[in-house]
Amino acid sequence: MKMKRNLSQILKISVVALVGFVGIAAVNTDHGKYFEISKNIEIFTNLYKEINTYYVDDIDPARLMRTGVDAMLESLDPYTNYISESEIEGFRYITEGKYNGIGARMNKVGDYVTITESFEGCPAQKAGLKVGDVVISIDGKSAKGKTTDDVSDILKGFPGTEVAMTVQRPGSKKPLKITMLREEVKVPNVPFSGMVSDKIGYVSLSTFTRNAGKNVGDALKKLKEEHPGMEGVIFDLRGNGGGLLTEAVNVSNVFIPKGEMVVTTKGKVADWDRSFKTLNKPVDQEIPLVVLIDKGSASASEIVSGVLQDLDRGVLIGQRSYGKGLVQNTRDVGYNSRVKLTTAKYYIPSGRCIQGVKYKDGEPLDIPDNERTPFKTRNGRTVMDGGGVKPDMALEKTTDLSVIKSLVKKRLIFDYVTQYTLTHPTIPAVKDFTFTDFNGFLQFLEEKNYHYETDSERLLESLKTKSAEEKYFTNIQSELAAIENKILSEKKNDLTKYKSTIVDLIEKDIASRYYYQKGKIQVALKNDQEIKEAINILGDKGKYNSFLKK
Numbered sequence: 001m002k003m004k005r006n007l008s009q010i011l012k013i014s015v016v017a018l019v020g021f022v023g024i025a026a027v028n029t030d031h032g033k034y035f036e037i038s039k040n041i042e043i044f045t046n047l048y049k050e051i052n053t054y055y056v057d058d059i060d061p062a063r064l065m066r067t068g069v070d071a072m073l074e075s076l077d078p079y080t081n082y083i084s085e086s087e088i089e090g091f092r093y094i095t096e097g098k099y100n101g102i103g104a105r106m107n108k109v110g111d112y113v114t115i116t117e118s119f120e121g122c123p124a125q126k127a128g129l130k131v132g133d134v135v136i137s138i139d140g141k142s143a144k145g146k147t148t149d150d151v152s153d154i155l156k157g158f159p160g161t162e163v164a165m166t167v168q169r170p171g172s173k174k175p176l177k178i179t180m181l182r183e184e185v186k187v188p189n190v191p192f193s194g195m196v197s198d199k200i201g202y203v204s205l206s207t208f209t210r211n212a213g214k215n216v217g218d219a220l221k222k223l224k225e226e227h228p229g230m231e232g233v234i235f236d237l238r239g240n241g242g243g244l245l246t247e248a249v250n251v252s253n254v255f256i257p258k259g260e261m262v263v264t265t266k267g268k269v270a271d272w273d274r275s276f277k278t279l280n281k282p283v284d285q286e287i288p289l290v291v292l293i294d295k296g297s298a299s300a301s302e303i304v305s306g307v308l309q310d311l312d313r314g315v316l317i318g319q320r321s322y323g324k325g326l327v328q329n330t331r332d333v334g335y336n337s338r339v340k341l342t343t344a345k346y347y348i349p350s351g352r353c354i355q356g357v358k359y360k361d362g363e364p365l366d367i368p369d370n371e372r373t374p375f376k377t378r379n380g381r382t383v384m385d386g387g388g389v390k391p392d393m394a395l396e397k398t399t400d401l402s403v404i405k406s407l408v409k410k411r412l413i414f415d416y417v418t419q420y421t422l423t424h425p426t427i428p429a430v431k432d433f434t435f436t437d438f439n440g441f442l443q444f445l446e447e448k449n450y451h452y453e454t455d456s457e458r459l460l461e462s463l464k465t466k467s468a469e470e471k472y473f474t475n476i477q478s479e480l481a482a483i484e485n486k487i488l489s490e491k492k493n494d495l496t497k498y499k500s501t502i503v504d505l506i507e508k509d510i511a512s513r514y515y516y517q518k519g520k521i522q523v524a525l526k527n528d529q530e531i532k533e534a535i536n537i538l539g540d541k542g543k544y545n546s547f548l549k550k
Contacts, residue, residue, distance in 0.1 A: 018046070044068075077342055079328055085336040087153075091213075098209075101156040102163065103185040104129060109398040109411065111144050113151045115167075116414070119187060120516040123180040127499065131513050132418035133167035136175055157182050171422040181350050193219035200535050204521060205251065207491035208243025208300035213250020218285045220254060226286065227533040232288040232538030234531065239260040239319060242299025245276070245327060245346070252307045253278035257285055260311065260349075263303050267344030272329075289314030290534040293391060298322035303346065303356050306389045310349040312379040315547045316391040320366070323388035325355030347526070350375040352385035364475055380550035392547045393537070395530055397493055403494040407502065417442050417509040427514050430522040433506045438499060457485050500527075 004529065049070075052059050066084070073080045091252040097316050103122020106113045116127045135143045138154050144276050146154075155163060164179045174541060189212045193203045200221040205216055218234075223230060235255075242248075248260045256262075264275045277470035291314050302321045310315040327344040345353050356367065356515045367387030383391060396402060407413050427433050464480060467473040473480075504527040525531055537544050 016019065054148075063150070071224050071454040073339075073341075077326065079324070079326055081339070082333075083330070083338045083340055098184055099156060100132075100182055101152075102127075102129070102180050102182060104147050104155075106135070107152060108148050109134075111147060112168075113143060113148055113501055118264035118516070119185065120518070122185050125516075127178050127180040129165070129167070129178055129180070130169065130421075131168050132414075132421070133176075134169075135165055136168055137166040138163065155182075156399075159183050170418050188215075190215040190219050191517050193223060194525075195223070195227055196525050196531055196540075197229070198233065198537050199227075199229055200229065200458065200538050201230050201233045202236065202525065202531070203233065203241055204236040207240060208247040208251065210244065210247070212243065212247040213253060216251050217254045220283045230287070232544075233284075234290050234292065234534045234538070235314070236292045237297045237305055238292050238294040239296040240298070240301040240532075241289050241322075242301055242324065245300060245303070247296050248303040249276045249278060249325040250280075251304050253280050254283045255285060255289060255308060255313055256311055258541045262307050262349070264347045265344040266347065267327070269343070272343060285313075288538050288541075290538055291528055292534065293318045293321045293389060294397060295319050295322055297389075298324045299326075302389050303348060306348040306352070307355055309383060309389065309392070310352075310375075310377050312377050312381065312548045315393065315537060315544060316389065317393045317530055317537070318391050318395060319397050320390050320394070321352055321354070321388040323356030323367075323386070325353040350377060350383055351525040352383065354385060354388055356387045365542050379548060381548070393533070395533065396430050398498060399505070401498060401501075403452060403491075404501055404505070408505070409451075410450070412445060412448060412450060413502070413509055415448075416441055417506060418514065419444070420510060421513050427510065430511055430515055430519050431509070431526075433511065433523070435503055435510060438503060441502070441506065444494060452491075454487065454491065460484060460487070473489060504528075 031086060051064070066082070069082045073082060075416045090355050102124040103114050103119040104124040107116045108114070113135045115124070115131050115135070118129060118131055126236060135151055137143050138151065143151055157163070159182055161182050162179060164177060166175050166177050168175050174308050185203035187210050189205060189207050191204055192205050193201070203216055203219045203223070205212060220233065223233070231449070245263070245265075258278050258281055260276060260278045264273075266273050282459045287548070289308065291305050291308055293301065293316055297305065298321065302324065305316055305321065309316050326338050326342045326344055327346050329342045329343045333339050347353050352373070356365065369384055372384035372386045374384055377383055399408070459541060460480065460483060464473065467476060467480075504524075506518045507527065508523045509521040515522070533540060537547070
């Protein structure tokens with residue numbers, strides 16, 4: 001009770017301080033607005049105090065406040081977030097591409113967290129931790145029920161400190177104890193660059209962390225030096241969720257001249273509005289360029305791809321990008337915590353903003369072209385605002401099919417590859433490796449009693465329910481049954497129909513277990529239909545130029 005009285009006193013002092021601060025601010029600004037702020041802060045603090053003092057069960061004050069803060073920020077947009085002291089390492093990774101930890105990615109499966117990726121040369125890989133290992137305990141404390149974030153936070157820490165994990169490895173009867181020394185983990189933002197044909201180069205950028213522009217420029221320079229006959233470049237931004245705005249400018253500058261306007265930001269605080277131009281000489285502003293994007297390309301990726309499209313500098317291939325045209329800045333809120341808040345919208349050279357305006361479950365919805373505003377590229381081509389960057393050549397993404405999504409979501413490919421590695425200590429070099437046991441994979445699915453539901457089946461069930469409510473079901477029952485049987489018949493062929501896509505996913509997962517991120521990308525280049533289409537376009541100057549004309 002004494003603790004609660006002390007907390008009440010602290011809260012009262014906080015209210016006085018906050019109201020005093022807001023009162024001072026009100027002298028210089030809109031009095032009515034700041035009166036509302038001070039009033040609601042006082043109500044909130046009193047409510048917080050009363051709940052803490054009189055609620056029937058013990059309350060964790062920090063957790064209760066975090067719930068309130070998260071709910072408040074969630075009502076604004078998906079990108080305004082509170083970053084607590086314990087999350088600062090994660091924030092550092094997003095901005096700098098490095099953090100202090102063991103160098104592994106994880107995901108929760110059932111009651112425990114499972115290792116899903118290990119970075120080459122990092123503590124996890126050097127200590128023998130493997131993809132598929134289930135984390136049972138950390139430093140002697142059970143990890144059962146812990147979330148991925150919980151485990152990740154525990155594993156991060158000062159370089160040189162020791163952490164001991166007990167894992168259950170598939171194929172092993174007894175748990176294994178693995179001890180590691182934490183290090184500064186650096187994840188490269190350009191994980192791979194190379195030639196994908198005799199005359200076409202390739203550069204992949206995974207995130208816009210510090211030095212992204214320099215690293216992309218260096219990769220392109222190296223390709224040009226080693227392959228003087230190179231006639232085109234594929235720049236891969238698929239799955240790149242963005243990062244630093246300044247690096248979007250620097251990456252654009254690799255391909256466009258000095259002094260070009262890249263992006264303008266506009267927000268509530270006029271003094272914060274900025275225009276960003278390229279500052280350096282480009283690495284190559286003439287070489288034909290194809291940019292690959294998909295729905296995972298967001299924010300800084302959309303600035304770069306949108307700028308290159310607006311300036312008719314390259315051809316965009318893939319799927320419409322995510323649609324994030326907002327700029328975030330971080331503000332210190334005390335106790336080594338920050339708030340990352342949206343402060344502006346950004347506009348690319350044509351004048352368009354690509355921000356999605358319709359959301360469902362935090363994800364942007366597709367906006368039809370007739371609801372978007374047209375703008376013009378430098379050559380006079382029509383491009384649209386809102387809802388992401390639309391590629392010049394749209395290609396179907398086979399991984400969006402129901403059968404493929406279900407295999408990934410149920411982790412069946414992951415589990416199969418984990419089983420595969422138990423009987424294959426090594427595999428050939430990536431260029432020589434091919435997965436040939438598709439029948440073995442089908443047998444694995446049978447043993448797991450695999451089944452999935454298509455969108456068509458879900459809609460059919462909804463139609464059955466609605467028709468029964470409206471008294472139509474009896475009259476159309478036979479037709480609905482015929483449709484259902486047809487869907488089931490077609491579903492039986494899906495696994496063989498999309499065999500090439502499934503084999504590609506299996507090969508990439510297998511390669512990543514033995515050759516890490518670089519091996520996964522090399523397999524993807526070997527099988528990727530979008531890469532093949534890009535090579536065809538870059539190899540046909542007439543076709544390439546036709547995309548960039550009015």
